[in-house]
Amino acid sequence: MKKTFEDSSKLPKDFEWSSTEIQQFQKDFLMWYQQEKRNLPWRINTDPYRVWISEIMLQQTRVDTVIDYYYRFMEKFPTIQALAEADQAELLKTWEGLGYYSRARNLQSAAQQIMAEFAGEMPQTAAEIVTLKGIGPYTTGAIASIAFNLPEPAIDGNVMRVVSRLFCLSEDISKPSSRKVFDEKMRLIISYEAPGDFNQALMDLGSAICTPKKPDCQSCPIQKYCRAYATQQQENFPVKSKKIKPKDVFLVAGIIENQAGEYLLAQRPAEGLIANMWTFPMIEVSQEFFKELQEKWQGPKANDKQLTLDLVAEESPAIFSNLPVVWQKRHFSEVTHVYSHLKWHVLPFYGRALKNFPMQGNEMWVNQEAFPDFVFPKVQHKLIESWKKS
Template sequence: MKQETWSNQKTEKFREDLLAWYHSEKRDLPWRKNTDPYRVWVSEIMLQQTQVVTVIPYFNHFLSEFPTIKGLANAPEDKLLKAWEGLGYYSRVKNMQAAAQDIMERFDGHMPNNPQDILSLKGIGPYTGGAISSIAFNLAEPAVDGNVMRVYSRLFGIDDDIMLPKTRRVFEEKVRKTISRDEPGDFNQALMDLGARICTPKKPSCKTCPVKEYCLALKTNQVDQLPVKKKKEKPVPLYYVAIVLQNELGAYLLTKRPSDGLLANMWTFPLVEVDELTYKQLKHQEKFADHQELSLFDQVADESEVYLFSAMLTDYPNIKMKEYHHGEVTHVFSHRKWHILALEGRVDGLSSYQLKPREEWVYPEKFKDYPFPKPQQKLLSLLKKVENN
């Protein structure tokens, strides 16, 4: 499709029509109460790959816990992760804290007010930098996300694959040419609202679109063909067994994940990675009658993780495993899918157990103080459901 080029007059009329619609119909969102750069920053980071309806309560709670950049910079990690619990992609909030500490050191505790310095902060890329620059500081900087690429691909007939990194520059150039110089923040937010509410991926509301007269895809009956987006690869499956181990005092064994990598420093039941065959054998095992049934754990994918079983089976022969596993939970990350089988056991006489580094016995009433990733939350829900049946 040949991309369309607009005259200056058409561009100006487009700005006016889009902004008029936005001023009349914009969503009432808590981060739009004012243009404080910290609030803008927090909201934009939270909104990455997360729906607005999900973000709203998290945003309000986060601002109550960490109302300033200084408060974010000085926050204890466990408290920070707990406030983010359930949002996923935990590197986002860790990068935010690192950036806040950088702001305290380099910019006297104030968000810098030029795009170059904003982009120098950890975790802030072109989209977030453009959003902060335009909304908080009224700078005519593009903020191009998936919504904006979808809108502009249809408006101008851009059929470049939006999954390719180089394509972003095509859209950034288009937005930079059309963005309002007087109200760049409102213009960018108008595009976000338009993509979220009107120019949706499927069944867009073209009849009620405030800028439909500018849309080349609508004129050429190609709305459903744009944007061009290659299919995502299927996530790689990984298989785990969660050992839900309780001692005679009613506390559960939790382990803190490594300080780097996926779900860094989050707390979970001990997870042992197994290969697919082992997982399926365990899943379909009718009964775990004695320790010999657990010999399948000799086949775990990572031998370093088998210490939990070998140590306990050797030192504490009174481990009592439940006869049946409690079921399975799954969770999809961006490039991988976890399958987790919950196997529960009880250990008497373990109150004096010498905990290994990053292990703790935790009572259920204290779970609220520990940051849990989504898979762990799903495991807790599964156990609660089992208990109630």
Template sequence: MKNEQPWEAWSTETLQSFQTDFIAWYEQEKRNLPWRVNLDPYRIWISEIMLQQTRVDTVIDYYYRFMEWFPTIKALAEAPDDKLLKAWEGLGYYSRARNLKIAAQQIMTEFNGQMPQTIDEIRQLKGIGPYTAGAIGSIAFQLPEPAIDGNVMRVVSRLFEIDADIAKASSRKVFEAAMYKIIDRARPGDFNQAMMDLGSAICTPTSPKCEECPIQSYCLSYQHNTMNNYPVKTKKLKPKDVYYIGGIIENKAQEFLLEQRGTAGLLANMWLFPIEEVTKEQFELLQKNWEKENQQLMLDFNEEPLVAEETPDLFEEFEQVVWQKRSLGEVTHIFSHLKWHILVFYGRQTGVEQTAENQRWIKPADFANFVFPKPQQKMLDLLKKEQQKR
């Protein structure tokens, strides 16, 4: 048939043989993961959200803690925001955690506290897209629905030599058509998880282990030695560089000043040392002009700051802070679309402590009670390294 897709050319016998071989491999090689111990849709849902943009090895400890703190959908729906974000601290993409709580509240009010069991209803939940709905539906409820993520698109693109650009949303329907054709309708959950495991362990982005692949005899790119041509993917735009100065300010009570971010936007409601955006030119000037010879923190409150005349002042709002003669160093952190550069300075509060509504003086022993994003953790690590030099 003209313009017939490769998966459409498979005979019934080929399809059945493929599914049998693939599921047999999965049963033998599947990863032992905590969310696979049963088919509880809540456990599956939480794991799939955590695994977005995050490695399996990283997720496991977070998953155990999350399930301990919020063992049921009801517990999640009623979770205090601070505790929820604390459970997520370090995983990044914090909107995922906030959306989980909203979705849990939806389940309690709209679905009588039970996870919905159709794809359309699952898709109504906040933060759940086609992939997560497919994963929950197929694994928990055995719905013959594909769960298509980057791993699956890579496997399928090589299996059938698909030229569709996986970076384009419009390409998804091509992979959906292929997956609906080849998915094992008797065991869709196992099939989708087999795809995930294959993409993670064997059909990797670079240097795929084709000799170990259980479906190599069905794979067009293996037969034609074109594995490295797939998947087709346009490069992501480089994250935009944004420059900040960060102030680690300590008072005579050995407390540190923290600021809570606003209720919307990046790192909403989280706590950081004060940061202030500067231009790239100001950032580079500060890097250049602050002394670096003095390797110890100066703990004398009478120590005078030493700043080159052309260097901009640090944090005009903190007038009674004496700054260390050099920066503690630079931390960087990449978000999906931004790359933060933070040049960190240590200062001592010498006068009256005037704080805004979103600021608090906190002892290090109490830091565990606050939700710190990665940039804050990295700034704190710089300070700890300096303190160890004393």
């Protein structure tokens, strides 16, 4: 039997709403959602595989960006089995540009886990769903509520913002310990009749109306229930401590071309950031050495006619002195890329190989036309663009 709050005695004594108010709130909110919900491809049905893939893609990524990737992904890997058996290089190539590539690897690991432990079918309880690789409490709640109609909260940043304003919660949303408070509140107000729609209504509201800055309270369907609006404190919620600044990492990249017009690519290690992906060779250096290279090797910019004249064999950036390469006298513009906890500063240099030289096991000469066959991280695309502009 589904749980409801028809009996107010079941509610916590300090809870602000009665069971009647909760029911009216749910009715108003779900009616708004049915009228205003976004037309998104993963909402065509509640197939758990479609829900799962879309929720993982939407992590740290805008909805507009995800749509095309979602279509391509579902075309290539239409089932859990297809995903489990996919070639990882093809999987990462399909994911290329979405970033946070560990999401794609975890998807495949979880698909293999489902094949081995759940007979190829998505598990149907929250306790089992959360055991899958790469699936945390939010994704568990989304799959459980949308695909299986279970009253499980799906608490992400949008939802925490809405709920914090709804009840003027002072808990810092950047602290993991605060999640328990939001979970408790959500379990008191979530619809047991349509939990999936309720969670998606919160997501849509937080995305389009209850925004971080200048929320559109006049368009809000639950304005009359919101304590922050009633006390004009919308801008004070949610409470969030300042984000830790990403650590700066300084690297030098070599865009090395051989006499056949091929470029040297290096594959990243199997573990760690952008694992198994391909880039121009890069090496980490100190900030001091990075600045020294910036200042010493910022010679006059070359155009096509001057390019050969702008190469010199007698000198080279010290970092590349062990290679039989003729280096351009200058570096390109600094390329930067921010990961969740790191900010990469990359100084790229162009050089031509004078002769063949021993390569590492993870290196390969590749013709430019074959670049689309390799899985490149975003930073590699930025390096290529910098090189082309130069």
